[in-house]
Amino acid sequence: MALFEAVRWTFRGLVAGTCRPTILGLENVPKEGPFIVAPNHLSFFDSVIVQALMPRPVAFFAKAEYFTTGGVKGKVMKSFFESVGSIPVERGEQAASVQALKTLLDILEAGKGIGIYPEGTRSRDGILYRGRTGVGWLALATGAPVIPVGLIGTENLQPAGEKGFKPHHFTMKVGEPLYFDKTGPDHSLPARRQVTDHIMDAIAELSGQERSTSYNQSKATD
Template identity: 85%
Template sequence: MAVFDAIRWTTRGLISSTCRPTVIGLENVPKSGPFIVAPNHLSFLDSVIVQALMPRPVAFFAKAEYFTTKGVKGAVMKSFFEAVGSIPVERGEQAASVQALKTLLDILEAGKGIGIYPEGTRSRDGILYRGRTGVGWLALTTGAPVIPVGLIGTEKLQPADKNAVRPQHFTMKVGEPLYFDKTGPDHSLPARREVTDKIMDAIALLSGQERSASYNQSKSVD
């Protein structure tokens, strides 16, 4: 826990000093019990930002290659993602995605926080795409509150076609918790879709993005 806290605090300090972010609504994160953070996704750095700036730890999916990249950058990424409890998952592997959802379920049942991108993968054109229903499944199965998050400007930190990170101001808006009845795992796809759409509506209000009724066509984890 000491190592985890040190990495979070160090990363938070680095982000705050170099980017001067505007952060709104941290008081909406429950002080105890399970919670689901559901942000839009514009940058590779979004998970790092949310994990560092949230008042409580948040465990995210992380692409398996983040744990296997070589060199100094790879070592730094692996150390960070392992320290904050990120869960490696192979992109495009349905069985792996299902197991990852079950792992997130275990974390929620332990009374902790998890993060999941309803869009599945980052938007490279700035549009907010249709949400995939994994977040709805988690919300209905556990009854944990969903905290919508709108990230604005994080794509400028590391453009999709660049490797270098450039400190830039960005905004993180944390919305009020969304509560859904706990139904357990036995619920219908239409129910998951309805919950997911409500979550996406909340994210859109926070981020101000143009929306698409289609899924992001990049390979993604649902």
């Protein structure tokens, strides 16, 4: 835990010093108990930004290759992603798969926070795509509050076709918790869809993005 907090504070200081972000609504994160963070997704850096800036730890998925790459770079990557609470997942495995959701369910049942992108993958054109229903399943299965997050401008931290981190101002808006009745893991798809759409409406209000009724499609480089 000491290493985890040290990495979070270090990255938080780096982000604050180089990007001077606008951060609103951190008081909306529950001080105790499980919670689900549901952000829009514009950048490779979104997860670590949320993990660093939230007042409580948030576990996100990260590609398994970040944990298995060899050499010095690989060791640094593995150390970083482990220390910020990332969960390795194999390339091509959907975040809404049964096993992936079970992992997140276990974390929530332990009273901790998790992060999930309802869009599934990052938006490359700035549009907010239709939400996949994994987030709705988690909300109904656990009764944990959902914290919608609107990220604005994080795509500038790594412009298309470039590598590395480019300091740039961005905004993170943390919305008020959304509460849904706990029904357990067995509930109807329409109920799951209704909850997911409600969460996406809240994200859209925070981010101000144009919306699409289609799902975003993963690309090999995501």
